Amino acid sequence: MSDTTPLLDIAELRIRFPTIDGGWSEAVRGVSLQLARHERLGIVGESGSGKSLTGRAVLGLLPRQAQWSARRLAFAGQALSALAPRQWRALRGRHMAMILQDPKYSLNPVLSVGQQLAEAFRQRDPGLSRRALRKQVLAALAAVRIRDPQRVAGAYPHELSGGMGQRVMIAMMVASGPELLIADEPTSALDVTVQLQVLAILDDLVRAQGTGLIFISHDLHLVASFCDRVLVMYAGRVLEECAAGELHQARHPYTRGLLAAAPDLERPQLELPVLSRDARWREDP
Amino acid sequence: MSAGHEAEMIRVDDLHVRFASAAGPVDAVKGVSFRVQPGEVFGLVGESGSGKSTVLRALAGLAAPWQGRLWLAGAELGRHRDRAFCRRVQMVFQDPYGSLHPRFTVDRTLAEALAIHRLDERAARIARVLEDVGLGLAFRFRYPHQLSGGQRQRVAIARALILQPQVLLLDEPTSALDVSVQAEILNLLVRLRAEHGLTMLLVSHNLAVVGHLCQRLAVMRQGEIVETLTVEQLRRGAVDHPYTRGLLLASRGYDRRVAEELLAAE
Numbered sequence: 297m298s299d300t301t302p303l304l305d306i307a308e309l310r311i312r313f314p315t316i317d318g319g320w321s322e323a324v325r326g327v328s329l330q331l332a333r334h335e336r337l338g339i340v341g342e343s344g345s346g347k348s349l350t351g352r353a354v355l356g357l358l359p360r361q362a363q364w365s366a367r368r369l370a371f372a373g374q375a376l377s378a379l380a381p382r383q384w385r386a387l388r389g390r391h392m393a394m395i396l397q398d399p400k401y402s403l404n405p406v407l408s409v410g411q412q413l414a415e416a417f418r419q420r421d422p423g424l425s426r427r428a429l430r431k432q433v434l435a436a437l438a439a440v441r442i443r444d445p446q447r448v449a450g451a452y453p454h455e456l457s458g459g460m461g462q463r464v465m466i467a468m469m470v471a472s473g474p475e476l477l478i479a480d481e482p483t484s485a486l487d488v489t490v491q492l493q494v495l496a497i498l499d500d501l502v503r504a505q506g507t508g509l510i511f512i513s514h515d516l517h518l519v520a521s522f523c524d525r526v527l528v529m530y531a532g533r534v535l536e537e538c539a540a541g542e543l544h545q546a547r548h549p550y551t552r553g554l555l556a557a558a559p560d561l562e563r564p565q566l567e568l569p570v571l572s573r574d575a576r577w578r579e580d581p
Numbered sequence: 582m583s584a585g586h587e588a589e590m591i592r593v594d595d596l597h598v599r600f601a602s603a604a605g606p607v608d609a610v611k612g613v614s615f616r617v618q619p620g621e622v623f624g625l626v627g628e629s630g631s632g633k634s635t636v637l638r639a640l641a642g643l644a645a646p647w648q649g650r651l652w653l654a655g656a657e658l659g660r661h662r663d664r665a666f667c668r669r670v671q672m673v674f675q676d677p678y679g680s681l682h683p684r685f686t687v688d689r690t691l692a693e694a695l696a697i698h699r700l701d702e703r704a705a706r707i708a709r710v711l712e713d714v715g716l717g718l719a720f721r722f723r724y725p726h727q728l729s730g731g732q733r734q735r736v737a738i739a740r741a742l743i744l745q746p747q748v749l750l751l752d753e754p755t756s757a758l759d760v761s762v763q764a765e766i767l768n769l770l771v772r773l774r775a776e777h778g779l780t781m782l783l784v785s786h787n788l789a790v791v792g793h794l795c796q797r798l799a800v801m802r803q804g805e806i807v808e809t810l811t812v813e814q815l816r817r818g819a820v821d822h823p824y825t826r827g828l829l830l831a832s833r834g835y836d837r838r839v840a841e842e843l844l845a846a847e
Contacts, residue, residue: 342759343730441844458629487628487786488831489843496840514759521834557764559793561816561832567771568764568793 303508304331307368325532336509338523346532351478356384392476393469398485399461403453410449436471459490480512531578590780591617596649609635611804622781624791624798632804633784671741675753677733681725710743731762751783788832
């Protein structure tokens with residue numbers, strides 16, 4: 297694999313679901329994207345735009361009834377569509393990982409943080425001694441800037457705040473140093489100040505380990521400030537792509553409409569511009 | 582009741598709310614005081630667990646035992662909220678998926694409020710309020726699952742409005758909605774306030790939403806108000822408390838330096 301091979305290469309990804317009347321509902325309609333190492337790619341869109349499904353398709357974690365196809369779905373040059381489920385599973389966790397919105401539903405409530413981290417590490421490396429395992433668990437917690445890893449390792453998920461729980465999730469997902477991390481609204485359930493702390497930890501990871509990050513969010517302003525590049529999705533398609541710093545000069549009326557619809561503390565206006573959707577956006581991005 | 586309170590629509594004096602928990606009592610609200618003038622929109626801002634929603638629920642009569650003194654339009658409130666109170670003060674909740682009965686049509690949801698308060702001319706009132714929240718009669722016999730999130734929140738607002746209240750208590754009314762739908766609901770609330778002269782108390786974690794709707798706000802943290810200020814002051818960044826400053830910085834998006842400071846300050 298040469299250095300120019302993108303970490304993730306998706307061409308014309310389509311995902312559809314059967315409907316009650318025997319037809320198909322097209323949820324993702326021809327999404328193409330590429331992600332490089334060290335890159336933070338934001339995918340923004342409203343609910344139902346297909347952004348989360350796109351992320352799940354890469355991990356091979358689509359709902360059972362979903363059907364997908366793609367002209368190309370390659371991870372580090374390897375075609376994912378050619379993999380057996382077992383091979384895909386071997387990639388998950390070790391080479392590609394996902395962080396979901398709410399740590400409350402992603403952590404096991406009856407295992408301590410240390411136990412579930414150890415479980416994850418043992419799966420990746422069954423030969424680890426107890427002592428080495430313990431050391432890894434504490435190191436992983438310290439890596440997400442948890443001050444007192446000993447205490448947190450002994451705590452149960454319900455004893456942690458939302459921000460701390462999300463850091464534990466990140467610790468679990470990133471300890472093996474995945475090359476690709478997909479974060480689906482990882483901070484939407486968190487308070488603004490905690491959100492920033494969690495983003496700083498993701499930022500560390502991209503800088504230190506060269507992880508490629510796909511950051512899925514509905515918050516355009518947050519994505520513009522955090523990512524390198526942004527894709528705007530609408531009705532299962534990519535409508536617009538731009539450098540994050542230039543998102544505020546976006547050209548597509550949908551992107552412009554979304555940006556304008558958010559109230560801005562510094563630029564107050566009596567009435568917020570309401571987005572009027574154009575039927576053509578569905579067909580002709 | 583002393584003289585001078587008549588001018589205020591809401592007055593909260595030294596409110597305390599304590600919950601029982603497995604680990605012992607938790608003081609959710611610790612001595613909160615503020616006043617809201619008629620026609621004013623007042624914001625309560627804070628992070629989760631700051632006690633902002635509990636203040637709202639104590640006013641609505643939904644919170645666990647509270648202590649302190651509460652007034653509505655000059656009259657002190659007791660433990661019990663009677664029907665007259667509910668006609669004057671109505672609440673709108675965060676999640677329109679959870680706050681509407683899934684098996685009631687819009688018509689039945691609205692009619693129930695009228696029946697409880699023994700109001701007549703039901704069809705005319707329902708038609709009027711649906712028009713008022715921008716839905717129209719076409720929505721009258723739909724079920725919640727046939728509505729989008731924004732339409733559901735409009736129904737929730739219509740249910741509150743149909744009793745012609747003077748005060749709306751709004752608990753994160755737009756945080757479950759997409760930003761384009763949020764804009765529609767915020768515009769609706771601004772218009773309703775102007776047309777009906779409503780007083781509103783808005784609980785939100787979103788400074789931009791508070792800045793859009795409110796004239797004044799109180800910033801809460803761990804059950805206490807750390808600072809009360811005008812939206813104008815917030816906009817200028819003329820804030821006194823470091824916590825308010827932190828919120829303001831954090832709401833501007835990701836900034837590595839600000840994030841480092843927050844991590845260091847932990």
